[in-house]
Amino acid sequence: MQATEIIEVLSRALSVEAARFEAVESRDGMPTVYAPRDLLLEASRVLRDAPELRFVFLADVTAVDYHPRDPRFEVLYLLACPGVAGYGDTPKRLRLKVRAGELDHVPSVSSVWQAANWGEREVYDFFGVHFDGHPDMRRILMPDDWEGFPMRKDYPVQINQRVKTYAPLQVSEEEFVANVEAARTSARKD
Helix, strand or coil, X not given: CCHHHHHHHHHHHHCCCHXXXXXXXXXXXXXXXXXXXXXXXXXXXXXXXXXXXXXXXXXXXXXXXXXXXXXXXXXXXXXXXXCECCECCCCEEEXXXXXXXXXXXXXXXXXXXXXXXXXXXXXXXHHCCEEEXXXXXXXXXXXXXXXXXXXXXXXXXXXXXXXXXXXXXCCCHHHHHHHHHHHHXXXXXX
């Protein structure tokens, strides 16, 4: 299914002009559709529920920083239709993109695809993109007291934080070498 066909279904179901969406045919063969932020949640429901689409599987949520371009970010949703009984007539995939400026908020699609929950938190954690309506918008991988967003292109490379050691080494270097040698010796005897 081509991106233009997907946009026709979206515009018909949402009663909006097809020009609100943008189709891109990428070199990898995966259709790409840009959706406006204000229609993202409704478009996501149509992509999941429309019988001719049935993109029921959200594989990933990520973002790209195009600093210094405005809008700075693109949030990407990788969707799939398995094409099995009850889930679409043929397997297909879609790359759904949403543009967002540095201060813009993107609606959360975690109410449509629960798999978006952690992916949106990761995008927030690394890029600083806020998702409105997310049930638990907080850091997921970085420490809570971390300053900044490390995947942004303008993030400082030099980070001056003290190294944190959480647990002492269990064996010394000499004990480790002795254990390896003992294991080798016993393996040769067997």
